[in-house]
Amino acid sequence: MKFYQPHQGTFKLIYVFLCLLFFKAHGQNDTITLKNQDRLIGEIKQMSKGVLTIETDYSDDDFKVTWVEIQQIISTQNFLVTLKDGRRINASQISHKESSDEIILKEEDNKVITIHVEDIVFIRSVKKDFISRLDASLSFGFNFTKSKNLKQLTVRSTLGYTANFWSVEGSYNSVRSNQDDSDEIHRTDAYVAFNYFLKKDRFILFSSEFLANTEQQLDLRLTHKLGFGKYFVHTNRMYLGSGGGIALNNENYFNDDDDRKSAELFGMVEVNMFDYENISLLSNLTVYPSLTESGRWRTDFKVDLKYDLPLDFFIKLGITYNYDNKPVQGSAYDDYILQTTFGWEL
Known part of the structure; x- marks a missing residue:
């Protein structure tokens, strides 16, 4: 019998998040x-x-x-x-x-x-303390079936820090599945992004994104992006922004002979809708036309639909989809996950 063991990165994520719960600033009147x-x-x-x-x-x-x-x-x-x-x-x-x-x-x-x-x-x-400027959320889902001893753990998380004129944010999302007489199935995506805010709702962005999944035989896809963006709608109920720039893409596959490096352009649009009772929605679409591989383009799409519960708990439905019109031989054009999780936010 194969026992499910969470990925080491998941344990580290849980440890960091629990530490945040013990640091709260005291207030004034x-x-x-x-x-x-x-x-x-x-x-x-x-x-x-x-x-x-x-x-x-x-x-x-x-x-x-x-x-x-x-x-x-x-x-x-x-x-x-x-x-x-x-x-x-x-x-x-x-x-x-x-x-x-x-x-x-x-x-x-x-x-x-x-x-x-x-x-x-x-x-x-x-305040002067670090914790007061943090935002964080962590949610989990777990499935188990008797048939073939199937076990699946899903994690969806965010962490951000806001300074006076800049911010840094990141996320870690993972699905890992084990069952008897079968290899592990996994999908992990993560990113770290830095934004520097300019006048008139413009901003400079730099980010690094990570993706690994068995469906597309990706051992690692690491994409570094540098670009410029602007918020076109910025109200108490909705943010709508877009941006674009250049990206460097490095891909390692299960078969080393398929590894690729490329330069790309990217264009993205993001919408954040909130203050609709207890429901909020965050969605991001990014398209990557390649500069060095003729005719190749990729797409990443994410949606998080969240329902707020008392005491800062929430239920979240997350969809992540990525597409590559020229995948390596033997792998799929696309991969997607649908995650339903329960969590808490700082």
């Missing part, structure tokens, strides 16, 4: 007054996707408040604020202008800016 005159006193954590999160001493759970339902906000924390037009402001104080729908932001150099409420798309409390 901020005041929020809602339009129904309810008042919350605590520490503002962030406003993202149209929802403001505040931690209070009198509740075990963070309060989540719809941004446009806030009548008055007063805080002297340091914040990173992103506006609809793409500007990023380091504010040392934030408050409502009296009897209006405008927010007053006091910058670190004491300059004062007045912004309409709906023009603010993101707020994050900025």
Whole structure:
């Protein structure tokens, strides 16, 4: 009988994620007054996707408040604020202008800016500690059947860090399946991306992407990308951006004679929809026309549909698809996975 053993990278991922759970920053008193005159006193954590999160001493759970339902906000924390037009402001104080729908932001150099409420798309409390700037999610799924002792583990995860004018993010997704009298079936994809934000919602991007799967006989595909992008829609309910640039692609196959290296162009479009009750959707499509292999092109497509549960838990449906119009001999043109997982986010 063959026993399933999770990949070593999965254990490392779990260890890192559990460590994050034990590092929470302590807060100070901020005041929020809602339009129904309810008042919350605590520490503002962030406003993202149209929802403001505040931690209070009198509740075990963070309060989540719809941004446009806030009548008055007063805080002297340091914040990173992103506006609809793409500007990023380091504010040392934030408050409502009296009897209006405008927010007053006091910058670190004491300059004062007045912004309409709906023009603010993101707020994050900025502290000196590293953990407060992190975002992370981790979800798992496991299947077992008596027939042929089939066991399957699926992992879907993200990790990100946001600074004043740049961000770095990554993901690790894996499916590994074992059954009696059969070789292991696996598919793993991962990436690390760095974005530097420019004026007018433009950004420079650099990323490295990894893919390995048995369906296409890929032992490793490593793609490095450098490019430029822009957000065309940037609101409290939706982000829509696109970009493009150049990519260097290195592929190692199960048969060493099939290994390939190539230079490619790439074009991508990404949409992030949120603030639709408890449902959010993130999708990315990237196309790679080859510069060095005549007529070859590849496509990567991802969709994550997430339903939020209480206590920061969630259920996620993830689809990942990749296509190569000129695969190596004996391998498939495409590969895809459908993952249903349960997880928690930081």
